[in-house]
Amino acid sequence: MxxxxxxxxxxxxxxxxxxxxxxxxxxxxxxxxxxxxxxxxxxxxxxxxxxxxxxxxxxxxxxxxxxxxxxxxxxxxxxxxxxxxxxxxxxxxxxxxxxxxxxxxxxxxxxxxxxxxxxxxxxxxxxxxxxxxxxxxxxxxxxxxxxxxxxxxxxxxxxxxxxxxxxxxxxxxxxxxxxxxxxxxxxxxxxxxxxxxxAHPLGTRLVVRGESGQVEGSFVGLDEQGMLLLDCADGLKRISTGEILLLDRDATGGSGRAGT
Known part of the structure; x- marks a missing residue:
């Protein structure tokens, strides 16, 4: 030891x-x-x-x-x-x-x-x-x-x-x-x-895959319980779990596509 x-x-x-x-x-x-x-x-x-x-x-x-x-x-x-x-x-x-x-x-x-x-x-x-x-x-x-x-x-x-x-x-x-x-x-x-x-910059495009399907939107922060805030075409969503993929921008804010 x-x-x-x-x-x-x-x-x-x-x-x-x-x-x-x-x-x-x-x-x-x-x-x-x-x-x-x-x-x-x-x-x-x-x-x-x-x-x-x-x-x-x-x-x-x-x-x-x-x-x-x-x-x-x-x-x-x-x-x-x-x-x-x-x-x-x-x-x-x-x-x-x-x-x-x-x-x-x-x-x-x-x-x-x-x-x-x-x-x-x-x-x-x-x-x-x-x-x-x-x-x-x-x-x-x-x-x-x-x-x-x-x-x-x-x-x-x-x-x-x-x-x-x-x-x-x-x-x-x-x-x-x-x-x-x-x-x-x-x-x-x-x-x-x-x-x-x-973290990856605010505005990063994300896809969240879950048991009920997937949603796509822009990362806008975390709520008071640590849930992911995603600005989607149909409004703000709070994500509690899911597999996250980064799209359109890499984690340093450049161009291109990043995976999980």
Whole structure:
């Protein structure tokens, strides 16, 4: 086990050469009463998973990292944690990017480089005799992007310097403490403002795919609950879930088309 990460949370970072899933390991530990602050990283992950049931492929040298949190009830709904996690992830990756404007957040849980997905977050929750827990999984293409049919992905190495995954894992822990403190002291409004500063620009054309079909419109912000605000041909829509595709403009405000 690596030394603890300093900060408000008693982080306990474990680094493994290979695991099936870092999130599965955290969930298993939560099930036997592990306390908040458990952080598990694998230098190679063989059974990683992403959002909407997708596999998260790991060619090696990338980040596979999960943390266990037991949030206090007053901290807010699970639905606001993607913003804490996204801001923490952005802050941990940003120092390694040559042009900071290339790194953008995409609602609700992705990071883009040059308009292409480079990292994602998966949040899972449960409860036990101790109380409710969250496991937040962070996956990032640091050294290489996997080849996936129909998708064009990016990696940090193409836009800067690929750091050691353990350095990024430790930075995420520090940033999670930072943004949790902002949330508790200033409320979600401060998180929303910070998130919007780091997100794809207002006016970006988006398509949202959901179980009932898809809608297209212009991104106009987030509401007070973190829902996506989309200006569509038939009026303003609030989106609570869905797969997001960026159209017409990439995440840095240039021309062209970006995928998920």
């Amino acid at each position: 690596a030394p603890p990460v300093p900060g408000a949370t008693a982080w306990r970072l474990e680094i493994h050469d290979e695991l099936g899933s870092t999130s599965d390991c955290c969930i298993a530990q939560a099930g036997v009463g592990a306390e908040a602050g458990l952080a598990i990283m694998a230098r190679r992950q063989t059974s990683g998973r992403g959002s909407r049931g997708r596999d998260w492929q790991d060619p090696g040298g990338n980040l596979a990292f999960s943390v266990l949190l037991r949030p206090i009830k007053a901290e807010g709904a699970v639905g606001l944690w993607p913003f804490v996690a996204g801001l923490a992830f952005h802050g941990a990756i940003l120092p390694w990017i040559r042009d900071p404007a290339q790194l953008r957040l995409k609602w609700p849980n992705d990071l883009l480089l040059g308009g292409r997905k480079t990292a994602g977050i998966l949040i899972e929750s449960g409860s036990d005799a101790i109380g409710r827990w969250l496991v937040i999984g962070f996956g990032a293409n640091l050294r290489a992007a996997p080849s996936i049919a129909g998708r064009t992905l990016a990696c940090v190495a193409d836009y800067g310097t690929a750091p050691d995954p353990a350095v990024v894992a430790r930075a995420i822990c520090v940033e999670l403490d930072r943004w949790q403190a902002v949330w508790r002291s200033d409320g979600f409004g401060s998180l929303r403002a910070a998130w919007l500063e780091r």
